[in-house]
Amino acid sequence: MRSSKTRLAVLATLAALPTAAVAYTAVAPYPSTVSATTYYSSGTYHGAVDVANSRCNYWGAETGVSATVYWNVTVRTSGVVCNGNGSGNQNEALLNLGSGWSFRQWHWIKTSDSYDRTCNRCQVGNLGGTGNATGPHSHFQKDQYGTKNTSWYSSYTTKGEALDRGELMGYI
Amino acid sequence: MNRRHLPVWVSLWLSSSPCLAAGAPDASVSRAPEPRAQACSVEGLMDSIRRGLQSGSPAYQRYLRELLKESAVTLPEAALREAFERETAPVMVEHLAAALAARTDRGEGVETLRLVAKRALGDADPAVRAAATRALRRTSAEEHTGDMYQRLVRDASPEVRAEAATNLIEDNQYVYAGAHGPASDVAVAAAVASSDPAVTARILGNISTAPISAESAQRIHALVDSDDARVRAAAVTALGGVPAAQMERARQVLATRYRDETDVGVRSAILQGLARLGFSSAIPELRRLRGVDPRLTGEADAWIQALSTGLQEWSLLLREKQRVGQAH
Numbered sequence: 001m002r003s004s005k006t007r008l009a010v011l012a013t014l015a016a017l018p019t020a021a022v023a024y025t026a027v028a029p030y031p032s033t034v035s036a037t038t039y040y041s042s043g044t045y046h047g048a049v050d051v052a053n054s055r056c057n058y059w060g061a062e063t064g065v066s067a068t069v070y071w072n073v074t075v076r077t078s079g080v081v082c083n084g085n086g087s088g089n090q091n092e093a094l095l096n097l098g099s100g101w102s103f104r105q106w107h108w109i110k111t112s113d114s115y116d117r118t119c120n121r122c123q124v125g126n127l128g129g130t131g132n133a134t135g136p137h138s139h140f141q142k143d144q145y146g147t148k149n150t151s152w153y154s155s156y157t158t159k160g161e162a163l164d165r166g167e168l169m170g171y172i
Numbered sequence: 173m174n175r176r177h178l179p180v181w182v183s184l185w186l187s188s189s190p191c192l193a194a195g196a197p198d199a200s201v202s203r204a205p206e207p208r209a210q211a212c213s214v215e216g217l218m219d220s221i222r223r224g225l226q227s228g229s230p231a232y233q234r235y236l237r238e239l240l241k242e243s244a245v246t247l248p249e250a251a252l253r254e255a256f257e258r259e260t261a262p263v264m265v266e267h268l269a270a271a272l273a274a275r276t277d278r279g280e281g282v283e284t285l286r287l288v289a290k291r292a293l294g295d296a297d298p299a300v301r302a303a304a305t306r307a308l309r310r311t312s313a314e315e316h317t318g319d320m321y322q323r324l325v326r327d328a329s330p331e332v333r334a335e336a337a338t339n340l341i342e343d344n345q346y347v348y349a350g351a352h353g354p355a356s357d358v359a360v361a362a363a364v365a366s367s368d369p370a371v372t373a374r375i376l377g378n379i380s381t382a383p384i385s386a387e388s389a390q391r392i393h394a395l396v397d398s399d400d401a402r403v404r405a406a407a408v409t410a411l412g413g414v415p416a417a418q419m420e421r422a423r424q425v426l427a428t429r430y431r432d433e434t435d436v437g438v439r440s441a442i443l444q445g446l447a448r449l450g451f452s453s454a455i456p457e458l459r460r461l462r463g464v465d466p467r468l469t470g471e472a473d474a475w476i477q478a479l480s481t482g483l484q485e486w487s488l489l490l491r492e493k494q495r496v497g498q499a500h
Binding site: 095113118120122 | 274279310311315346348349350485487
Protein backbone atom coordinates (compact mmCIF):
# COMPACT_ATOMS: atom_id res chain seq x y z
CA MET A 1 0.00 0.00 0.00
CA ARG A 2 1.31 3.41 -0.87
CA SER A 3 1.77 5.69 2.09
CA SER A 4 0.37 9.21 2.36
CA LYS A 5 3.97 10.41 2.74
CA THR A 6 4.76 9.05 -0.73
CA ARG A 7 1.72 10.77 -2.17
CA LEU A 8 2.66 14.04 -0.53
CA ALA A 9 6.19 13.70 -1.88
CA VAL A 10 4.81 13.21 -5.38
CA LEU A 11 2.61 16.28 -5.03
CA ALA A 12 5.48 18.31 -3.61
CA THR A 13 7.63 17.36 -6.60
CA LEU A 14 4.96 18.42 -9.04
CA ALA A 15 4.31 21.67 -7.15
CA ALA A 16 7.90 22.67 -7.80
CA LEU A 17 7.29 23.22 -11.50
CA PRO A 18 9.64 25.93 -12.72
CA THR A 19 7.64 29.08 -13.23
CA ALA A 20 9.79 31.78 -11.62
CA ALA A 21 11.41 34.31 -13.89
CA VAL A 22 15.18 34.70 -13.85
CA ALA A 23 17.15 37.92 -14.16
CA TYR A 24 20.01 38.15 -16.64
CA THR A 25 22.55 40.94 -16.88
CA ALA A 26 22.32 42.92 -20.13
CA VAL A 27 25.69 44.28 -21.28
CA ALA A 28 27.07 46.42 -24.09
CA PRO A 29 28.08 44.47 -27.24
CA TYR A 30 31.10 46.69 -28.08
CA PRO A 31 32.60 50.01 -26.91
CA SER A 32 29.75 52.44 -27.46
CA THR A 33 27.71 55.41 -26.33
CA VAL A 34 24.07 55.23 -25.29
CA SER A 35 22.36 57.22 -28.04
CA ALA A 36 18.69 56.77 -27.06
CA THR A 37 16.61 55.30 -24.26
CA THR A 38 12.88 55.77 -23.54
CA TYR A 39 12.45 58.81 -25.83
CA TYR A 40 14.36 60.01 -28.89
CA SER A 41 15.64 63.59 -28.86
CA SER A 42 12.58 64.45 -30.94
CA GLY A 43 10.33 63.34 -28.09
CA THR A 44 9.07 60.25 -29.94
CA TYR A 45 8.68 57.13 -27.79
CA HIS A 46 11.43 54.55 -28.23
CA GLY A 47 11.14 52.31 -25.17
CA ALA A 48 14.49 50.60 -25.64
CA VAL A 49 18.24 51.18 -25.40
CA ASP A 50 20.31 52.17 -28.45
CA VAL A 51 24.08 52.00 -28.21
CA ALA A 52 26.13 53.42 -31.08
CA ASN A 53 29.65 53.44 -32.45
CA SER A 54 30.59 55.04 -35.74
CA ARG A 55 32.90 52.22 -36.88
CA CYS A 56 30.38 50.30 -38.96
CA ASN A 57 31.23 46.67 -39.83
CA TYR A 58 34.40 46.94 -37.72
CA TRP A 59 33.30 45.90 -34.25
CA GLY A 60 31.83 42.45 -33.70
CA ALA A 61 28.32 42.64 -32.29
CA GLU A 62 28.33 40.35 -29.25
CA THR A 63 25.05 39.09 -27.83
CA GLY A 64 24.21 41.50 -25.02
CA VAL A 65 23.41 39.06 -22.22
CA SER A 66 25.98 37.83 -19.73
CA ALA A 67 24.79 34.23 -19.48
CA THR A 68 24.64 31.14 -21.66
CA VAL A 69 21.29 31.32 -23.45
CA TYR A 70 19.78 30.25 -26.75
CA TRP A 71 19.58 33.01 -29.37
CA ASN A 72 17.17 32.74 -32.26
CA VAL A 73 18.96 34.58 -35.07
CA THR A 74 16.99 36.01 -38.01
CA VAL A 75 18.80 37.42 -41.05
CA ARG A 76 16.60 39.72 -43.13
CA THR A 77 19.42 41.66 -44.82
CA SER A 78 22.49 39.89 -46.20
CA GLY A 79 24.52 42.87 -47.38
CA VAL A 80 26.57 45.45 -45.50
CA VAL A 81 24.17 48.21 -44.45
CA CYS A 82 25.32 50.98 -42.13
CA ASN A 83 22.68 53.70 -42.43
CA GLY A 84 19.40 51.86 -42.73
CA ASN A 85 17.54 50.03 -45.50
CA GLY A 86 13.95 50.35 -44.35
CA SER A 87 11.78 49.37 -41.41
CA GLY A 88 11.41 45.62 -40.93
CA ASN A 89 14.69 44.72 -42.63
CA GLN A 90 16.79 44.65 -39.46
CA ASN A 91 18.77 41.56 -38.59
CA GLU A 92 17.71 40.27 -35.19
CA ALA A 93 18.95 38.08 -32.36
CA LEU A 94 16.02 37.14 -30.15
CA LEU A 95 16.15 35.70 -26.66
CA ASN A 96 12.92 34.01 -25.55
CA LEU A 97 12.36 34.77 -21.85
CA GLY A 98 9.13 32.76 -21.51
CA SER A 99 5.53 33.84 -20.85
CA GLY A 100 5.55 36.00 -23.96
CA TRP A 101 8.63 37.98 -22.92
CA SER A 102 11.42 38.55 -25.43
CA PHE A 103 14.72 40.40 -25.52
CA ARG A 104 15.78 41.58 -28.96
CA GLN A 105 19.05 42.84 -30.40
CA TRP A 106 18.74 44.53 -33.79
CA HIS A 107 20.58 46.11 -36.71
CA TRP A 108 23.81 44.05 -36.90
CA ILE A 109 25.39 43.06 -40.22
CA LYS A 110 25.31 39.41 -41.24
CA THR A 111 28.58 37.46 -40.94
CA SER A 112 29.51 33.78 -40.86
CA ASP A 113 28.58 33.85 -37.14
CA SER A 114 24.95 34.76 -37.87
CA TYR A 115 23.08 31.56 -37.01
CA ASP A 116 20.95 30.25 -34.14
CA ARG A 117 23.32 29.59 -31.28
CA THR A 118 23.58 28.88 -27.58
CA CYS A 119 26.33 31.03 -26.15
CA ASN A 120 27.44 33.66 -23.68
CA ARG A 121 28.35 37.03 -25.22
CA CYS A 122 29.28 35.55 -28.59
CA GLN A 123 29.30 37.36 -31.91
CA VAL A 124 26.21 37.06 -34.08
CA GLY A 125 27.32 39.67 -36.60
CA ASN A 126 29.09 42.99 -36.94
CA LEU A 127 28.04 46.44 -35.83
CA GLY A 128 25.75 47.87 -38.50
CA GLY A 129 22.59 49.74 -39.35
CA THR A 130 20.24 47.24 -41.05
CA GLY A 131 16.52 48.02 -40.92
CA ASN A 132 15.18 51.32 -39.62
CA ALA A 133 18.43 53.13 -38.73
CA THR A 134 20.20 56.39 -39.45
CA GLY A 135 23.62 55.05 -38.46
CA PRO A 136 25.39 52.00 -37.08
CA HIS A 137 24.05 51.01 -33.65
CA SER A 138 22.44 48.22 -31.67
CA HIS A 139 18.88 48.37 -30.41
CA PHE A 140 18.04 46.38 -27.26
CA GLN A 141 14.38 45.89 -26.52
CA LYS A 142 12.51 43.86 -23.92
CA ASP A 143 8.84 43.27 -24.59
CA GLN A 144 5.92 41.03 -23.72
CA TYR A 145 3.75 40.13 -26.70
CA GLY A 146 5.13 43.26 -28.40
CA THR A 147 4.53 45.71 -25.54
CA LYS A 148 7.82 47.31 -24.56
CA ASN A 149 9.16 47.30 -21.02
CA THR A 150 11.54 50.05 -19.86
CA SER A 151 12.21 49.08 -16.25
CA TRP A 152 15.05 46.74 -17.16
CA TYR A 153 17.38 49.65 -18.00
CA SER A 154 15.80 52.78 -16.53
CA SER A 155 17.82 52.77 -13.29
CA TYR A 156 21.03 51.54 -14.84
CA THR A 157 21.89 53.50 -17.96
CA THR A 158 21.24 56.95 -19.38
CA LYS A 159 21.57 58.66 -22.72
CA GLY A 160 25.10 59.87 -23.39
CA GLU A 161 26.76 57.29 -21.14
CA ALA A 162 29.93 55.72 -22.54
CA LEU A 163 29.98 51.94 -22.27
CA ASP A 164 32.84 49.53 -22.67
CA ARG A 165 32.27 46.08 -24.17
CA GLY A 166 30.55 43.99 -21.49
CA GLU A 167 29.57 46.96 -19.33
CA LEU A 168 26.19 46.89 -17.62
CA MET A 169 23.13 48.22 -19.45
CA GLY A 170 20.47 46.73 -17.17
CA TYR A 171 18.80 43.56 -15.90
CA ILE A 172 16.26 41.61 -17.96
CA MET B 173 41.03 52.63 4.46
CA ASN B 174 43.01 50.86 7.16
CA ARG B 175 43.83 47.39 6.00
CA ARG B 176 43.71 46.12 9.58
CA HIS B 177 39.98 46.75 9.54
CA LEU B 178 39.37 44.55 6.54
CA PRO B 179 38.03 41.00 6.93
CA VAL B 180 40.74 38.38 6.90
CA TRP B 181 39.72 36.98 3.51
CA VAL B 182 39.79 40.41 1.89
CA SER B 183 43.30 41.01 3.19
CA LEU B 184 44.34 37.58 1.98
CA TRP B 185 42.92 38.32 -1.45
CA LEU B 186 44.48 41.74 -1.69
CA SER B 187 47.85 40.32 -0.89
CA SER B 188 47.63 37.27 -3.08
CA SER B 189 45.26 37.78 -5.98
CA PRO B 190 46.93 36.60 -9.18
CA CYS B 191 45.34 39.47 -11.10
CA LEU B 192 45.51 42.40 -8.70
CA ALA B 193 48.18 42.19 -6.05
CA ALA B 194 48.77 44.69 -3.27
CA GLY B 195 52.13 46.37 -2.88
CA ALA B 196 54.42 45.58 0.05
CA PRO B 197 52.84 46.81 3.31
CA ASP B 198 54.54 49.68 5.10
CA ALA B 199 54.60 48.99 8.83
CA SER B 200 55.08 52.64 9.72
CA VAL B 201 51.79 53.87 8.22
CA SER B 202 48.21 52.61 8.47
CA ARG B 203 47.37 53.45 4.82
CA ALA B 204 46.52 50.46 2.63
CA PRO B 205 49.09 49.64 -0.01
CA GLU B 206 48.32 50.56 -3.60
CA PRO B 207 47.10 47.65 -5.72
CA ARG B 208 49.26 46.87 -8.70
CA ALA B 209 48.36 44.88 -11.75
CA GLN B 210 49.80 41.46 -12.48
CA ALA B 211 49.15 38.97 -15.25
CA CYS B 212 46.54 36.32 -14.48
CA SER B 213 47.68 32.73 -14.44
CA VAL B 214 45.86 29.43 -14.06
CA GLU B 215 47.97 28.43 -11.07
CA GLY B 216 47.55 31.84 -9.45
CA LEU B 217 43.78 31.74 -9.84
CA MET B 218 43.68 28.20 -8.48
CA ASP B 219 45.70 29.24 -5.45
CA SER B 220 43.22 32.05 -4.87
CA ILE B 221 40.34 29.61 -5.07
CA ARG B 222 42.01 27.21 -2.63
CA ARG B 223 42.50 30.07 -0.16
CA GLY B 224 38.97 31.30 -0.84
CA LEU B 225 37.57 27.92 0.09
CA GLN B 226 38.89 28.53 3.60
CA SER B 227 37.32 31.99 3.84
CA GLY B 228 33.88 30.80 4.89
CA SER B 229 32.32 33.37 2.58
CA PRO B 230 30.08 31.80 -0.09
CA ALA B 231 29.94 35.16 -1.90
CA TYR B 232 33.72 35.33 -2.12
CA GLN B 233 33.87 31.76 -3.34
CA ARG B 234 31.28 32.55 -6.04
CA TYR B 235 33.32 35.61 -6.98
CA LEU B 236 36.47 33.53 -7.43
CA ARG B 237 34.59 31.00 -9.53
CA GLU B 238 33.28 33.79 -11.77
CA LEU B 239 36.75 35.34 -11.94
CA LEU B 240 38.19 32.07 -13.22
CA LYS B 241 35.30 31.63 -15.70
CA GLU B 242 35.64 35.19 -17.00
CA SER B 243 39.42 34.79 -17.27
CA ALA B 244 39.06 31.49 -19.12
CA VAL B 245 38.94 33.08 -22.57
CA THR B 246 42.26 34.85 -22.05
CA LEU B 247 44.12 32.20 -20.06
CA PRO B 248 46.33 29.80 -22.05
CA GLU B 249 44.10 26.90 -23.06
CA ALA B 250 46.89 24.35 -22.68
CA ALA B 251 47.56 25.43 -19.08
CA LEU B 252 43.86 25.24 -18.26
CA ARG B 253 43.56 21.78 -19.80
CA GLU B 254 46.66 20.50 -17.99
CA ALA B 255 45.46 21.83 -14.65
CA PHE B 256 42.06 20.21 -15.19
CA GLU B 257 43.50 16.85 -16.16
CA ARG B 258 45.95 16.89 -13.23
CA GLU B 259 43.43 17.98 -10.59
CA THR B 260 41.73 15.33 -8.46
CA ALA B 261 39.97 17.36 -5.74
CA PRO B 262 36.27 17.50 -6.76
CA VAL B 263 35.81 21.14 -5.77
CA MET B 264 38.78 22.28 -7.84
CA VAL B 265 37.75 20.03 -10.72
CA GLU B 266 34.38 21.77 -10.70
CA HIS B 267 35.95 25.25 -10.89
CA LEU B 268 38.31 24.29 -13.71
CA ALA B 269 35.58 22.40 -15.58
CA ALA B 270 33.32 25.47 -15.36
CA ALA B 271 36.13 27.57 -16.83
CA LEU B 272 36.66 25.10 -19.70
CA ALA B 273 32.94 25.01 -20.45
CA ALA B 274 32.86 28.82 -20.33
CA ARG B 275 35.47 28.96 -23.09
CA THR B 276 33.14 27.04 -25.39
CA ASP B 277 30.15 29.19 -24.53
CA ARG B 278 32.18 32.33 -25.25
CA GLY B 279 32.73 31.05 -28.79
CA GLU B 280 36.17 29.44 -28.40
CA GLY B 281 35.32 26.00 -29.85
CA VAL B 282 33.72 22.89 -28.40
CA GLU B 283 36.83 20.86 -27.54
CA THR B 284 37.20 22.20 -24.01
CA LEU B 285 33.58 21.49 -23.15
CA ARG B 286 33.92 17.96 -24.52
CA LEU B 287 36.95 17.47 -22.27
CA VAL B 288 34.70 18.15 -19.28
CA ALA B 289 32.04 15.78 -20.63
CA LYS B 290 34.65 13.06 -21.02
CA ARG B 291 35.59 13.38 -17.36
CA ALA B 292 31.96 13.54 -16.23
CA LEU B 293 31.41 10.21 -17.96
CA GLY B 294 34.68 8.45 -17.29
CA ASP B 295 36.45 9.51 -14.09
CA ALA B 296 36.90 6.73 -11.57
CA ASP B 297 35.85 8.95 -8.61
CA PRO B 298 32.06 9.47 -8.47
CA ALA B 299 32.56 12.78 -6.62
CA VAL B 300 34.68 14.05 -9.52
CA ARG B 301 32.10 12.83 -12.06
CA ALA B 302 29.41 14.68 -10.12
CA ALA B 303 31.54 17.83 -9.92
CA ALA B 304 32.25 17.80 -13.67
CA THR B 305 28.55 17.24 -14.35
CA ARG B 306 27.61 20.22 -12.14
CA ALA B 307 30.07 22.38 -14.06
CA LEU B 308 28.11 21.71 -17.26
CA ARG B 309 24.93 23.21 -15.78
CA ARG B 310 23.43 26.13 -17.74
CA THR B 311 25.90 25.69 -20.58
CA SER B 312 25.51 24.57 -24.19
CA ALA B 313 26.62 21.03 -23.26
CA GLU B 314 23.41 19.39 -24.53
CA GLU B 315 24.29 20.49 -28.07
CA HIS B 316 27.88 19.27 -28.15
CA THR B 317 28.02 16.03 -26.18
CA GLY B 318 25.86 13.52 -28.07
CA ASP B 319 24.18 11.03 -25.76
CA MET B 320 26.08 12.19 -22.66
CA TYR B 321 22.96 12.80 -20.59
CA GLN B 322 21.45 9.44 -21.47
CA ARG B 323 24.63 7.89 -20.10
CA LEU B 324 24.90 10.15 -17.05
CA VAL B 325 21.39 9.27 -15.86
CA ARG B 326 22.46 5.62 -15.84
CA ASP B 327 25.64 6.32 -13.84
CA ALA B 328 26.29 3.97 -10.94
CA SER B 329 26.42 6.93 -8.54
CA PRO B 330 23.06 8.39 -7.45
CA GLU B 331 24.80 11.75 -6.95
CA VAL B 332 25.84 11.88 -10.61
CA ARG B 333 22.34 10.87 -11.75
CA ALA B 334 20.79 13.60 -9.60
CA GLU B 335 23.23 16.24 -10.89
CA ALA B 336 22.47 15.23 -14.48
CA ALA B 337 18.74 15.58 -13.82
CA THR B 338 19.28 19.03 -12.32
CA ASN B 339 21.31 20.06 -15.37
CA LEU B 340 18.56 19.00 -17.76
CA ILE B 341 15.90 20.83 -15.76
CA GLU B 342 17.89 24.05 -15.34
CA ASP B 343 19.13 24.05 -18.96
CA ASN B 344 15.56 23.58 -20.12
CA GLN B 345 14.37 26.56 -18.08
CA TYR B 346 17.27 29.01 -18.00
CA VAL B 347 19.17 28.38 -21.24
CA TYR B 348 16.26 27.48 -23.52
CA ALA B 349 13.27 29.11 -21.75
CA GLY B 350 11.32 25.88 -22.24
CA ALA B 351 10.84 26.80 -25.88
CA HIS B 352 13.54 24.85 -27.73
CA GLY B 353 12.36 21.50 -29.07
CA PRO B 354 15.74 19.74 -29.31
CA ALA B 355 16.56 20.60 -25.67
CA SER B 356 13.25 19.22 -24.43
CA ASP B 357 13.74 16.11 -26.59
CA VAL B 358 17.19 15.55 -25.02
CA ALA B 359 15.61 15.77 -21.57
CA VAL B 360 12.81 13.35 -22.46
CA ALA B 361 15.29 10.89 -23.99
CA ALA B 362 17.37 11.01 -20.79
CA ALA B 363 14.31 10.59 -18.57
CA VAL B 364 13.28 7.51 -20.55
CA ALA B 365 16.83 6.11 -20.58
CA SER B 366 17.21 6.32 -16.81
CA SER B 367 16.59 3.22 -14.74
CA ASP B 368 16.19 5.37 -11.60
CA PRO B 369 12.48 6.21 -11.17
CA ALA B 370 13.32 9.23 -9.00
CA VAL B 371 15.44 10.71 -11.80
CA THR B 372 12.86 9.95 -14.49
CA ALA B 373 10.09 11.52 -12.42
CA ARG B 374 12.12 14.57 -11.51
CA ILE B 375 13.07 15.33 -15.11
CA LEU B 376 9.61 14.77 -16.61
CA GLY B 377 7.86 16.65 -13.83
CA ASN B 378 9.99 19.75 -14.22
CA ILE B 379 10.66 20.37 -17.91
CA SER B 380 8.62 22.15 -20.54
CA THR B 381 7.15 19.71 -23.04
CA ALA B 382 5.54 22.45 -25.14
CA PRO B 383 8.05 22.13 -28.02
CA ILE B 384 8.66 18.33 -27.98
CA SER B 385 8.54 16.11 -31.05
CA ALA B 386 5.88 13.46 -31.72
CA GLU B 387 8.50 10.81 -30.98
CA SER B 388 9.17 12.27 -27.52
CA ALA B 389 5.43 12.48 -26.82
CA GLN B 390 5.17 8.80 -27.72
CA ARG B 391 7.96 7.99 -25.27
CA ILE B 392 6.13 9.82 -22.49
CA HIS B 393 2.89 7.97 -23.26
CA ALA B 394 4.74 4.72 -22.64
CA LEU B 395 5.64 5.88 -19.12
CA VAL B 396 2.01 6.46 -18.12
CA ASP B 397 1.82 2.71 -17.44
CA SER B 398 4.96 2.67 -15.27
CA ASP B 399 4.92 0.60 -12.07
CA ASP B 400 6.23 3.59 -10.14
CA ALA B 401 3.63 6.18 -9.08
CA ARG B 402 6.20 8.98 -9.18
CA VAL B 403 6.94 8.23 -12.82
CA ARG B 404 3.25 7.98 -13.71
CA ALA B 405 2.53 11.32 -11.99
CA ALA B 406 5.42 13.02 -13.77
CA ALA B 407 4.46 11.49 -17.13
CA VAL B 408 0.87 12.75 -16.94
CA THR B 409 2.16 16.15 -15.82
CA ALA B 410 4.43 16.20 -18.87
CA LEU B 411 1.56 15.17 -21.15
CA GLY B 412 -0.40 18.15 -19.85
CA GLY B 413 2.05 20.47 -21.58
CA VAL B 414 2.47 18.82 -25.00
CA PRO B 415 2.16 20.83 -28.24
CA ALA B 416 -1.16 21.27 -30.03
CA ALA B 417 -0.65 18.38 -32.45
CA GLN B 418 -0.33 15.97 -29.51
CA MET B 419 -3.10 17.38 -27.32
CA GLU B 420 -6.12 15.34 -28.44
CA ARG B 421 -4.43 12.01 -27.88
CA ALA B 422 -3.06 13.18 -24.53
CA ARG B 423 -6.55 14.24 -23.40
CA GLN B 424 -7.99 10.84 -24.29
CA VAL B 425 -5.20 8.94 -22.57
CA LEU B 426 -5.42 11.02 -19.39
CA ALA B 427 -9.21 10.77 -19.15
CA THR B 428 -9.07 6.99 -19.56
CA ARG B 429 -6.17 6.66 -17.17
CA TYR B 430 -7.99 8.59 -14.44
CA ARG B 431 -10.60 5.85 -14.07
CA ASP B 432 -8.02 3.03 -13.98
CA GLU B 433 -5.55 4.81 -11.69
CA THR B 434 -5.55 4.07 -7.95
CA ASP B 435 -2.90 6.47 -6.65
CA VAL B 436 -4.37 9.76 -5.47
CA GLY B 437 -1.23 11.71 -6.34
CA VAL B 438 -1.30 10.49 -9.93
CA ARG B 439 -5.01 11.18 -10.20
CA SER B 440 -4.43 14.72 -8.95
CA ALA B 441 -1.73 15.19 -11.58
CA ILE B 442 -4.13 13.90 -14.25
CA LEU B 443 -6.71 16.52 -13.28
CA GLN B 444 -4.04 19.19 -13.63
CA GLY B 445 -2.92 17.75 -16.97
CA LEU B 446 -6.47 17.77 -18.32
CA ALA B 447 -6.96 21.34 -17.12
CA ARG B 448 -3.78 22.45 -18.85
CA LEU B 449 -4.60 20.67 -22.10
CA GLY B 450 -8.07 22.07 -22.41
CA PHE B 451 -8.31 25.25 -20.33
CA SER B 452 -12.03 26.11 -20.20
CA SER B 453 -12.90 23.36 -22.70
CA ALA B 454 -11.73 20.81 -20.11
CA ILE B 455 -14.57 21.68 -17.74
CA PRO B 456 -17.06 19.08 -19.14
CA GLU B 457 -14.44 16.33 -18.83
CA LEU B 458 -13.58 17.40 -15.28
CA ARG B 459 -17.30 17.35 -14.36
CA ARG B 460 -17.54 13.78 -15.66
CA LEU B 461 -14.53 12.72 -13.58
CA ARG B 462 -15.28 14.59 -10.33
CA GLY B 463 -17.34 11.73 -8.87
CA VAL B 464 -14.87 8.94 -9.68
CA ASP B 465 -12.71 9.46 -6.60
CA PRO B 466 -14.40 11.12 -3.58
CA ARG B 467 -10.95 12.13 -2.26
CA LEU B 468 -10.49 14.42 -5.25
CA THR B 469 -13.94 15.89 -5.68
CA GLY B 470 -12.74 19.14 -4.09
CA GLU B 471 -9.68 19.15 -6.34
CA ALA B 472 -11.81 18.74 -9.47
CA ASP B 473 -14.15 21.48 -8.26
CA ALA B 474 -11.20 23.81 -7.65
CA TRP B 475 -9.99 23.26 -11.22
CA ILE B 476 -13.49 23.80 -12.62
CA GLN B 477 -13.77 27.04 -10.67
CA ALA B 478 -10.35 28.25 -11.77
CA LEU B 479 -10.95 27.37 -15.42
CA SER B 480 -14.35 29.09 -15.32
CA THR B 481 -12.56 32.43 -14.88
CA GLY B 482 -11.55 32.23 -18.56
CA LEU B 483 -7.92 33.14 -17.82
CA GLN B 484 -5.71 32.54 -20.87
CA GLU B 485 -2.29 32.06 -19.25
CA TRP B 486 -1.38 28.77 -17.60
CA SER B 487 0.67 30.50 -14.89
CA LEU B 488 -2.35 32.63 -13.98
CA LEU B 489 -4.63 29.59 -13.95
CA LEU B 490 -2.22 27.76 -11.66
CA ARG B 491 -2.21 30.73 -9.30
CA GLU B 492 -6.01 30.98 -9.38
CA LYS B 493 -6.29 27.26 -8.65
CA GLN B 494 -3.96 27.66 -5.67
CA ARG B 495 -6.03 30.61 -4.44
CA VAL B 496 -9.24 28.59 -4.75
CA GLY B 497 -7.62 25.70 -2.92
CA GLN B 498 -6.54 27.94 -0.06
CA ALA B 499 -9.95 29.59 0.17
CA HIS B 500 -11.68 26.29 0.95
